[in-house]
Amino acid sequence: MSDQFKQILSLEQKDGGLKGDLSSTNIADLLQFLSSSSKKGVIKVVRHPDKEQGQVYFDGGELVSATSGKLTGLTGFADLLGWQEGSFRFFPGVDAQNRTVGLSVQHAILEAMVSMDHGAGNVREQTAAVMEERGKDMEQAVRGATEVMNDLLEVPGIDAVVIVGRDGFVIDSTGSSLRVNIDVLGASLAHAVNGIEEMGSELSIDHFQDLFIEYGRSVIMCKPVGDAIAAVVTPDASKLGIIRHKTKKLFLELGQSF
Amino acid sequence: MTVMRDTVVKSLAKVTVQGDENGLIPEYEVLVNLLPVALLNSFAERIMAAAPPERKAEVEAGLVRAAYECGYHTGCGIITSESFNEAVMPMVTEGAKDILRGAYAAFTAWGWAKAGIVQLKEGERMVIRAFDYYEADSGGEGLRAYMFRGLSQAFFDLAYADPYPDGMDTYVCQQTKGLEVGDPYGEFIVTKK
Numbered sequence: 001m002s003d004q005f006k007q008i009l010s011l012e013q014k015d016g017g018l019k020g021d022l023s024s025t026n027i028a029d030l031l032q033f034l035s036s037s038s039k040k041g042v043i044k045v046v047r048h049p050d051k052e053q054g055q056v057y058f059d060g061g062e063l064v065s066a067t068s069g070k071l072t073g074l075t076g077f078a079d080l081l082g083w084q085e086g087s088f089r090f091f092p093g094v095d096a097q098n099r100t101v102g103l104s105v106q107h108a109i110l111e112a113m114v115s116m117d118h119g120a121g122n123v124r125e126q127t128a129a130v131m132e133e134r135g136k137d138m139e140q141a142v143r144g145a146t147e148v149m150n151d152l153l154e155v156p157g158i159d160a161v162v163i164v165g166r167d168g169f170v171i172d173s174t175g176s177s178l179r180v181n182i183d184v185l186g187a188s189l190a191h192a193v194n195g196i197e198e199m200g201s202e203l204s205i206d207h208f209q210d211l212f213i214e215y216g217r218s219v220i221m222c223k224p225v226g227d228a229i230a231a232v233v234t235p236d237a238s239k240l241g242i243i244r245h246k247t248k249k250l251f252l253e254l255g256q257s258f
Numbered sequence: 259m260t261v262m263r264d265t266v267v268k269s270l271a272k273v274t275v276q277g278d279e280n281g282l283i284p285e286y287e288v289l290v291n292l293l294p295v296a297l298l299n300s301f302a303e304r305i306m307a308a309a310p311p312e313r314k315a316e317v318e319a320g321l322v323r324a325a326y327e328c329g330y331h332t333g334c335g336i337i338t339s340e341s342f343n344e345a346v347m348p349m350v351t352e353g354a355k356d357i358l359r360g361a362y363a364a365f366t367a368w369g370w371a372k373a374g375i376v377q378l379k380e381g382e383r384m385v386i387r388a389f390d391y392y393e394a395d396s397g398g399e400g401l402r403a404y405m406f407r408g409l410s411q412a413f414f415d416l417a418y419a420d421p422y423p424d425g426m427d428t429y430v431c432q433q434t435k436g437l438e439v440g441d442p443y444g445e446f447i448v449t450k451k
Contacts, residue, residue: 165375169362172387
Protein backbone atom coordinates (compact mmCIF):
# COMPACT_ATOMS: atom_id res chain seq x y z
CA MET A 1 0.00 0.00 0.00
CA SER A 2 2.70 2.49 0.92
CA ASP A 3 4.40 2.18 -2.48
CA GLN A 4 1.11 2.82 -4.17
CA PHE A 5 0.52 5.94 -2.09
CA LYS A 6 4.06 7.19 -2.44
CA GLN A 7 3.57 6.98 -6.17
CA ILE A 8 0.20 8.72 -6.10
CA LEU A 9 1.27 11.42 -3.69
CA SER A 10 4.74 12.16 -5.03
CA LEU A 11 3.27 12.78 -8.47
CA GLU A 12 0.83 15.24 -6.98
CA GLN A 13 3.39 16.99 -4.78
CA LYS A 14 4.85 18.69 -7.86
CA ASP A 15 1.59 20.63 -7.99
CA GLY A 16 2.28 22.15 -4.59
CA GLY A 17 0.29 19.85 -2.32
CA LEU A 18 -0.80 16.30 -1.72
CA LYS A 19 -3.89 15.62 -3.70
CA GLY A 20 -5.48 12.89 -5.72
CA ASP A 21 -8.60 11.22 -6.90
CA LEU A 22 -10.84 8.73 -5.12
CA SER A 23 -10.82 6.58 -8.24
CA SER A 24 -7.22 5.64 -7.39
CA THR A 25 -7.73 5.03 -3.67
CA ASN A 26 -10.34 5.37 -0.93
CA ILE A 27 -10.52 7.44 2.22
CA ALA A 28 -9.84 4.57 4.61
CA ASP A 29 -6.63 3.57 2.79
CA LEU A 30 -5.57 7.19 2.47
CA LEU A 31 -6.18 7.96 6.12
CA GLN A 32 -4.29 4.89 7.28
CA PHE A 33 -1.34 5.77 5.11
CA LEU A 34 -1.21 9.47 5.99
CA SER A 35 -1.79 8.98 9.70
CA SER A 36 1.09 6.52 9.81
CA SER A 37 3.44 8.87 7.99
CA SER A 38 2.37 12.32 9.20
CA LYS A 39 1.91 13.66 12.72
CA LYS A 40 -1.25 15.55 12.05
CA GLY A 41 -3.27 17.21 9.34
CA VAL A 42 -6.56 17.35 7.51
CA ILE A 43 -7.76 15.49 4.43
CA LYS A 44 -10.31 17.55 2.53
CA VAL A 45 -12.54 15.73 0.10
CA VAL A 46 -14.94 16.90 -2.60
CA ARG A 47 -17.38 14.32 -3.88
CA HIS A 48 -18.23 14.17 -7.56
CA PRO A 49 -20.48 15.10 -9.20
CA ASP A 50 -22.51 16.87 -6.48
CA LYS A 51 -19.49 18.74 -4.98
CA GLU A 52 -20.44 17.70 -1.43
CA GLN A 53 -17.51 18.46 0.89
CA GLY A 54 -15.99 16.48 3.69
CA GLN A 55 -12.92 16.59 5.90
CA VAL A 56 -11.05 14.37 8.31
CA TYR A 57 -8.62 15.68 10.95
CA PHE A 58 -6.12 13.39 12.57
CA ASP A 59 -3.35 13.86 15.09
CA GLY A 60 -0.78 11.28 16.23
CA GLY A 61 -2.72 8.27 14.94
CA GLU A 62 -5.98 9.54 16.39
CA LEU A 63 -8.94 10.55 14.29
CA VAL A 64 -9.92 13.82 15.91
CA SER A 65 -12.91 14.96 13.90
CA ALA A 66 -14.75 14.36 10.66
CA THR A 67 -17.50 15.99 8.66
CA SER A 68 -19.38 14.97 5.55
CA GLY A 69 -21.72 17.69 4.39
CA LYS A 70 -23.90 18.33 7.42
CA LEU A 71 -22.96 15.08 9.12
CA THR A 72 -20.28 15.20 11.82
CA GLY A 73 -18.33 12.83 14.03
CA LEU A 74 -18.37 9.10 13.44
CA THR A 75 -21.57 9.36 11.38
CA GLY A 76 -19.88 11.84 9.07
CA PHE A 77 -16.78 9.68 8.88
CA ALA A 78 -18.87 6.59 8.05
CA ASP A 79 -20.56 8.53 5.28
CA LEU A 80 -17.19 9.65 3.90
CA LEU A 81 -15.97 6.05 3.72
CA GLY A 82 -18.76 5.31 1.28
CA TRP A 83 -17.69 7.99 -1.18
CA GLN A 84 -16.62 6.39 -4.43
CA GLU A 85 -15.93 9.37 -6.70
CA GLY A 86 -14.29 12.65 -5.90
CA SER A 87 -10.98 14.35 -5.22
CA PHE A 88 -8.98 14.82 -2.05
CA ARG A 89 -6.27 17.11 -0.80
CA PHE A 90 -4.09 16.71 2.28
CA PHE A 91 -2.89 19.67 4.38
CA PRO A 92 -0.26 18.63 6.94
CA GLY A 93 0.17 20.28 10.34
CA VAL A 94 -3.39 21.60 10.57
CA ASP A 95 -5.13 21.36 13.96
CA ALA A 96 -8.79 20.46 14.30
CA GLN A 97 -10.98 23.21 15.71
CA ASN A 98 -13.21 20.77 17.55
CA ARG A 99 -13.17 17.15 18.61
CA THR A 100 -16.05 15.05 17.31
CA VAL A 101 -14.51 11.57 17.14
CA GLY A 102 -11.51 10.99 19.40
CA LEU A 103 -10.68 7.38 18.47
CA SER A 104 -7.59 5.75 17.01
CA VAL A 105 -7.72 5.66 13.22
CA GLN A 106 -8.13 1.85 13.20
CA HIS A 107 -10.81 1.92 15.84
CA ALA A 108 -12.65 4.73 14.08
CA ILE A 109 -12.67 2.79 10.80
CA LEU A 110 -14.04 -0.27 12.56
CA GLU A 111 -16.72 1.75 14.35
CA ALA A 112 -17.64 3.52 11.14
CA MET A 113 -18.07 0.17 9.43
CA VAL A 114 -20.46 -0.96 12.15
CA SER A 115 -22.28 2.35 11.87
CA MET A 116 -22.51 1.90 8.09
CA ASP A 117 -23.89 -1.58 8.59
CA HIS A 118 -26.63 -0.27 10.86
CA GLY A 119 -27.24 2.80 8.75
CA ALA A 120 -27.75 0.65 5.72
CA GLY A 121 -30.62 -1.04 7.52
CA ASN A 122 -28.77 -3.72 9.45
CA VAL A 123 -26.71 -6.43 7.82
CA ARG A 124 -29.00 -9.08 9.15
CA GLU A 125 -31.99 -7.53 7.43
CA GLN A 126 -30.01 -7.26 4.22
CA THR A 127 -28.96 -10.86 4.54
CA ALA A 128 -32.54 -11.86 5.28
CA ALA A 129 -33.62 -10.08 2.12
CA VAL A 130 -30.93 -11.87 0.17
CA MET A 131 -31.99 -15.18 1.74
CA GLU A 132 -35.59 -14.51 0.80
CA GLU A 133 -34.53 -13.79 -2.74
CA ARG A 134 -32.41 -16.92 -2.66
CA GLY A 135 -35.42 -18.88 -1.48
CA LYS A 136 -37.25 -17.84 -4.64
CA ASP A 137 -34.57 -19.38 -6.74
CA MET A 138 -31.55 -20.71 -4.92
CA GLU A 139 -29.93 -21.78 -8.14
CA GLN A 140 -29.57 -18.24 -9.40
CA ALA A 141 -26.62 -17.24 -7.24
CA VAL A 142 -24.94 -14.26 -8.91
CA ARG A 143 -21.46 -15.74 -8.75
CA GLY A 144 -20.04 -18.97 -7.47
CA ALA A 145 -18.63 -19.03 -3.96
CA THR A 146 -15.17 -19.91 -5.26
CA GLU A 147 -15.10 -16.78 -7.38
CA VAL A 148 -16.15 -14.56 -4.47
CA MET A 149 -13.60 -16.26 -2.20
CA ASN A 150 -10.87 -15.54 -4.71
CA ASP A 151 -11.94 -11.88 -4.70
CA LEU A 152 -11.68 -11.91 -0.91
CA LEU A 153 -8.18 -13.26 -1.18
CA GLU A 154 -7.29 -10.32 -3.42
CA VAL A 155 -8.05 -7.87 -0.61
CA PRO A 156 -4.70 -6.66 0.74
CA GLY A 157 -3.96 -8.22 4.11
CA ILE A 158 -6.11 -11.32 3.71
CA ASP A 159 -4.03 -14.46 3.86
CA ALA A 160 -6.70 -17.15 3.78
CA VAL A 161 -10.45 -17.61 3.51
CA VAL A 162 -12.36 -20.55 4.95
CA ILE A 163 -16.08 -21.35 4.74
CA VAL A 164 -17.36 -23.62 7.47
CA GLY A 165 -20.83 -25.11 7.99
CA ARG A 166 -22.48 -24.64 11.39
CA ASP A 167 -21.59 -28.26 12.11
CA GLY A 168 -17.88 -27.61 11.46
CA PHE A 169 -17.81 -29.11 7.97
CA VAL A 170 -15.22 -27.23 5.92
CA ILE A 171 -17.14 -26.37 2.77
CA ASP A 172 -14.34 -24.51 1.01
CA SER A 173 -11.01 -22.86 1.64
CA THR A 174 -8.45 -20.89 -0.25
CA GLY A 175 -5.14 -19.23 0.49
CA SER A 176 -2.46 -20.22 2.94
CA SER A 177 -5.00 -21.95 5.19
CA LEU A 178 -4.25 -24.99 3.09
CA ARG A 179 -1.05 -25.32 5.11
CA VAL A 180 -2.91 -26.06 8.32
CA ASN A 181 -5.22 -28.90 9.35
CA ILE A 182 -8.32 -27.40 7.88
CA ASP A 183 -10.72 -29.87 9.51
CA VAL A 184 -9.46 -28.96 12.97
CA LEU A 185 -9.81 -25.28 12.12
CA GLY A 186 -13.38 -25.83 10.90
CA ALA A 187 -14.38 -27.72 14.02
CA SER A 188 -12.81 -25.10 16.29
CA LEU A 189 -14.56 -22.21 14.53
CA ALA A 190 -17.93 -23.94 14.63
CA HIS A 191 -17.57 -24.70 18.34
CA ALA A 192 -16.54 -21.09 19.05
CA VAL A 193 -19.38 -19.57 17.06
CA ASN A 194 -21.93 -21.91 18.58
CA GLY A 195 -20.77 -20.90 22.04
CA ILE A 196 -20.96 -17.25 21.15
CA GLU A 197 -24.42 -17.60 19.67
CA GLU A 198 -25.61 -19.38 22.79
CA MET A 199 -24.22 -16.54 24.88
CA GLY A 200 -25.99 -13.96 22.71
CA SER A 201 -29.19 -15.91 22.96
CA GLU A 202 -28.93 -16.17 26.77
CA LEU A 203 -28.32 -12.44 26.99
CA SER A 204 -31.08 -11.68 24.46
CA ILE A 205 -28.74 -9.45 22.45
CA ASP A 206 -29.54 -10.50 18.92
CA HIS A 207 -27.53 -12.75 16.66
CA PHE A 208 -23.78 -12.85 16.23
CA GLN A 209 -22.57 -10.57 13.46
CA ASP A 210 -18.78 -10.41 13.73
CA LEU A 211 -16.11 -12.23 15.67
CA PHE A 212 -12.50 -11.08 15.84
CA ILE A 213 -9.90 -13.35 17.39
CA GLU A 214 -6.50 -11.75 17.92
CA TYR A 215 -3.28 -13.74 18.08
CA GLY A 216 -0.50 -11.20 18.50
CA ARG A 217 -0.59 -9.27 15.24
CA SER A 218 -2.66 -11.87 13.44
CA VAL A 219 -6.45 -11.77 13.46
CA ILE A 220 -9.15 -14.21 12.41
CA MET A 221 -12.33 -12.41 11.44
CA CYS A 222 -15.52 -14.47 11.29
CA LYS A 223 -18.89 -13.53 9.84
CA PRO A 224 -22.07 -15.45 9.18
CA VAL A 225 -22.64 -16.03 5.46
CA GLY A 226 -26.06 -17.51 4.89
CA ASP A 227 -26.19 -20.62 7.05
CA ALA A 228 -22.42 -20.97 7.12
CA ILE A 229 -19.52 -19.08 8.70
CA ALA A 230 -16.79 -17.31 6.74
CA ALA A 231 -13.41 -16.78 8.36
CA VAL A 232 -10.63 -14.67 6.95
CA VAL A 233 -7.13 -14.79 8.33
CA THR A 234 -4.95 -11.70 8.31
CA PRO A 235 -1.38 -11.66 9.62
CA ASP A 236 -1.52 -7.88 10.09
CA ALA A 237 -4.12 -6.54 12.52
CA SER A 238 -3.49 -2.96 11.40
CA LYS A 239 -5.26 -3.71 8.14
CA LEU A 240 -8.44 -4.88 9.84
CA GLY A 241 -10.33 -1.65 9.25
CA ILE A 242 -9.73 -1.60 5.55
CA ILE A 243 -10.37 -5.33 5.31
CA ARG A 244 -13.78 -4.85 6.88
CA HIS A 245 -14.48 -2.02 4.50
CA LYS A 246 -13.49 -3.92 1.40
CA THR A 247 -15.03 -7.24 2.29
CA LYS A 248 -18.49 -6.09 3.31
CA LYS A 249 -20.15 -6.55 -0.08
CA LEU A 250 -18.23 -9.75 -0.75
CA PHE A 251 -19.51 -11.32 2.46
CA LEU A 252 -23.07 -10.38 1.55
CA GLU A 253 -22.53 -11.91 -1.87
CA LEU A 254 -21.01 -15.01 -0.34
CA GLY A 255 -24.10 -15.38 1.85
CA GLN A 256 -26.13 -16.13 -1.27
CA SER A 257 -24.19 -19.34 -1.84
CA PHE A 258 -24.72 -20.85 1.60
CA MET B 259 -25.94 -25.55 19.81
CA THR B 260 -26.16 -27.58 16.69
CA VAL B 261 -24.78 -30.96 15.75
CA MET B 262 -21.00 -30.78 15.88
CA ARG B 263 -19.47 -32.90 13.21
CA ASP B 264 -16.19 -33.66 14.95
CA THR B 265 -18.00 -34.79 18.12
CA VAL B 266 -20.19 -37.15 16.10
CA VAL B 267 -17.25 -38.54 14.14
CA LYS B 268 -15.29 -39.23 17.32
CA SER B 269 -18.27 -40.98 18.95
CA LEU B 270 -19.44 -43.03 15.99
CA ALA B 271 -15.99 -44.06 14.84
CA LYS B 272 -15.91 -46.29 17.93
CA VAL B 273 -18.94 -48.32 16.73
CA THR B 274 -17.98 -51.59 15.13
CA VAL B 275 -19.38 -52.08 11.64
CA GLN B 276 -18.47 -55.75 11.41
CA GLY B 277 -21.34 -58.14 10.87
CA ASP B 278 -22.50 -60.58 13.55
CA GLU B 279 -23.20 -64.29 12.94
CA ASN B 280 -26.21 -63.24 10.83
CA GLY B 281 -24.17 -60.79 8.79
CA LEU B 282 -25.87 -57.81 10.45
CA ILE B 283 -24.31 -54.76 12.05
CA PRO B 284 -25.76 -55.22 15.54
CA GLU B 285 -25.99 -51.49 16.18
CA TYR B 286 -28.16 -50.80 13.11
CA GLU B 287 -29.58 -54.21 12.29
CA VAL B 288 -28.65 -53.92 8.65
CA LEU B 289 -26.75 -56.37 6.49
CA VAL B 290 -23.08 -55.65 6.01
CA ASN B 291 -20.79 -56.94 3.30
CA LEU B 292 -17.14 -56.16 3.77
CA LEU B 293 -16.18 -56.02 0.12
CA PRO B 294 -13.68 -53.70 -1.52
CA VAL B 295 -15.01 -50.49 -3.04
CA ALA B 296 -13.23 -51.46 -6.25
CA LEU B 297 -15.71 -54.31 -6.67
CA LEU B 298 -18.68 -51.96 -6.73
CA ASN B 299 -16.87 -49.52 -8.99
CA SER B 300 -15.79 -52.24 -11.35
CA PHE B 301 -19.34 -53.63 -11.50
CA ALA B 302 -20.79 -50.19 -12.19
CA GLU B 303 -18.20 -49.42 -14.84
CA ARG B 304 -18.74 -52.71 -16.67
CA ILE B 305 -22.51 -52.66 -16.58
CA MET B 306 -22.55 -49.09 -17.86
CA ALA B 307 -20.05 -49.90 -20.58
CA ALA B 308 -22.09 -52.94 -21.63
CA ALA B 309 -25.38 -51.06 -21.82
CA PRO B 310 -26.45 -49.88 -25.26
CA PRO B 311 -26.68 -46.08 -25.55
CA GLU B 312 -30.47 -46.05 -25.42
CA ARG B 313 -30.47 -47.97 -22.13
CA LYS B 314 -27.63 -46.24 -20.29
CA ALA B 315 -30.00 -43.90 -18.42
CA GLU B 316 -32.02 -46.88 -17.29
CA VAL B 317 -28.92 -48.74 -16.05
CA GLU B 318 -27.69 -45.61 -14.29
CA ALA B 319 -31.07 -45.25 -12.59
CA GLY B 320 -30.78 -48.88 -11.47
CA LEU B 321 -27.38 -48.27 -9.88
CA VAL B 322 -28.71 -45.21 -8.06
CA ARG B 323 -31.77 -47.19 -7.00
CA ALA B 324 -29.63 -49.92 -5.47
CA ALA B 325 -27.76 -47.30 -3.45
CA TYR B 326 -31.05 -45.68 -2.49
CA GLU B 327 -32.48 -48.90 -1.10
CA CYS B 328 -29.27 -49.47 0.85
CA GLY B 329 -29.16 -45.87 2.06
CA TYR B 330 -32.80 -45.73 3.07
CA HIS B 331 -32.68 -48.79 5.28
CA THR B 332 -29.16 -48.25 6.62
CA GLY B 333 -29.95 -44.57 7.18
CA CYS B 334 -33.09 -45.49 9.08
CA GLY B 335 -31.07 -47.94 11.16
CA ILE B 336 -28.48 -45.27 11.89
CA ILE B 337 -30.77 -42.45 12.93
CA THR B 338 -32.86 -44.68 15.16
CA SER B 339 -29.87 -46.41 16.75
CA GLU B 340 -28.80 -46.08 20.35
CA SER B 341 -25.37 -44.73 19.40
CA PHE B 342 -26.93 -42.00 17.23
CA ASN B 343 -29.36 -41.23 19.99
CA GLU B 344 -26.50 -40.83 22.45
CA ALA B 345 -23.99 -39.04 20.23
CA VAL B 346 -26.16 -36.85 18.04
CA MET B 347 -29.61 -36.28 19.53
CA PRO B 348 -28.42 -34.22 22.55
CA MET B 349 -27.01 -31.70 20.05
CA VAL B 350 -30.10 -31.53 17.86
CA THR B 351 -31.73 -28.12 18.10
CA GLU B 352 -32.79 -27.64 14.50
CA GLY B 353 -34.81 -30.81 13.97
CA ALA B 354 -34.39 -32.65 10.68
CA LYS B 355 -31.65 -30.31 9.55
CA ASP B 356 -29.47 -31.34 12.47
CA ILE B 357 -30.30 -35.00 11.98
CA LEU B 358 -29.05 -34.70 8.41
CA ARG B 359 -25.88 -33.02 9.66
CA GLY B 360 -25.42 -35.96 11.99
CA ALA B 361 -26.08 -38.43 9.19
CA TYR B 362 -23.36 -36.94 6.99
CA ALA B 363 -21.00 -36.91 9.95
CA ALA B 364 -21.77 -40.64 10.29
CA PHE B 365 -20.90 -41.06 6.61
CA THR B 366 -17.53 -39.55 7.36
CA ALA B 367 -17.00 -41.53 10.57
CA TRP B 368 -17.22 -44.83 8.70
CA GLY B 369 -15.24 -43.68 5.70
CA TRP B 370 -18.18 -43.89 3.28
CA ALA B 371 -17.70 -40.30 2.12
CA LYS B 372 -16.22 -37.12 3.46
CA ALA B 373 -19.22 -34.96 2.87
CA GLY B 374 -21.39 -32.27 4.39
CA ILE B 375 -24.29 -29.94 3.77
CA VAL B 376 -23.66 -26.68 1.94
CA GLN B 377 -27.22 -25.38 1.60
CA LEU B 378 -30.48 -26.65 2.93
CA LYS B 379 -33.98 -25.37 2.34
CA GLU B 380 -36.03 -27.54 4.62
CA GLY B 381 -38.16 -30.07 2.83
CA GLU B 382 -37.34 -28.59 -0.55
CA ARG B 383 -33.71 -28.63 -1.53
CA MET B 384 -30.28 -29.60 -0.28
CA VAL B 385 -26.81 -29.06 -1.73
CA ILE B 386 -24.09 -31.41 -0.53
CA ARG B 387 -20.37 -31.24 -1.15
CA ALA B 388 -18.20 -34.34 -0.98
CA PHE B 389 -14.43 -34.52 -1.00
CA ASP B 390 -14.22 -38.27 -1.13
CA TYR B 391 -16.72 -40.96 -2.04
CA TYR B 392 -16.90 -44.46 -3.49
CA GLU B 393 -16.74 -43.55 -7.15
CA ALA B 394 -14.26 -40.67 -6.79
CA ASP B 395 -11.48 -42.67 -8.42
CA SER B 396 -13.61 -45.04 -10.46
CA GLY B 397 -13.31 -45.78 -14.15
CA GLY B 398 -15.98 -44.82 -16.63
CA GLU B 399 -17.42 -41.80 -18.31
CA GLY B 400 -19.09 -38.66 -16.98
CA LEU B 401 -20.45 -37.98 -13.52
CA ARG B 402 -20.96 -41.36 -11.92
CA ALA B 403 -21.30 -41.13 -8.13
CA TYR B 404 -24.30 -43.45 -8.15
CA MET B 405 -23.83 -44.56 -4.54
CA PHE B 406 -23.65 -41.05 -3.13
CA ARG B 407 -26.65 -39.89 -5.15
CA GLY B 408 -28.78 -42.77 -3.90
CA LEU B 409 -27.70 -42.31 -0.29
CA SER B 410 -28.33 -38.56 -0.32
CA GLN B 411 -31.76 -39.00 -1.84
CA ALA B 412 -32.55 -41.61 0.81
CA PHE B 413 -31.37 -39.39 3.65
CA PHE B 414 -33.53 -36.50 2.49
CA ASP B 415 -36.53 -38.81 2.16
CA LEU B 416 -35.94 -40.04 5.70
CA ALA B 417 -35.65 -36.49 7.02
CA TYR B 418 -38.52 -34.77 5.24
CA ALA B 419 -40.79 -37.18 3.37
CA ASP B 420 -43.68 -39.22 4.77
CA PRO B 421 -42.80 -42.27 6.87
CA TYR B 422 -41.89 -45.58 5.24
CA PRO B 423 -43.08 -46.78 2.80
CA ASP B 424 -45.15 -43.85 1.46
CA GLY B 425 -42.30 -41.35 1.71
CA MET B 426 -39.90 -43.31 -0.47
CA ASP B 427 -38.97 -41.65 -3.76
CA THR B 428 -40.27 -38.24 -2.78
CA TYR B 429 -36.96 -36.61 -3.64
CA VAL B 430 -34.32 -37.07 -6.29
CA CYS B 431 -30.59 -36.36 -6.21
CA GLN B 432 -28.60 -35.06 -9.16
CA GLN B 433 -24.83 -34.78 -9.36
CA THR B 434 -23.48 -31.50 -10.73
CA LYS B 435 -19.74 -31.87 -10.08
CA GLY B 436 -17.47 -34.82 -9.56
CA LEU B 437 -13.95 -35.69 -8.46
CA GLU B 438 -14.08 -38.47 -11.04
CA VAL B 439 -14.28 -35.91 -13.87
CA GLY B 440 -11.59 -33.61 -12.48
CA ASP B 441 -13.67 -31.18 -10.39
CA PRO B 442 -12.20 -30.16 -7.01
CA TYR B 443 -15.14 -31.79 -5.21
CA GLY B 444 -18.36 -33.62 -5.84
CA GLU B 445 -21.55 -31.61 -5.66
CA PHE B 446 -25.00 -33.09 -5.28
CA ILE B 447 -28.41 -31.42 -5.29
CA VAL B 448 -31.48 -33.03 -3.82
CA THR B 449 -34.86 -31.68 -4.89
CA LYS B 450 -38.47 -32.84 -5.02
CA LYS B 451 -39.07 -35.42 -7.71
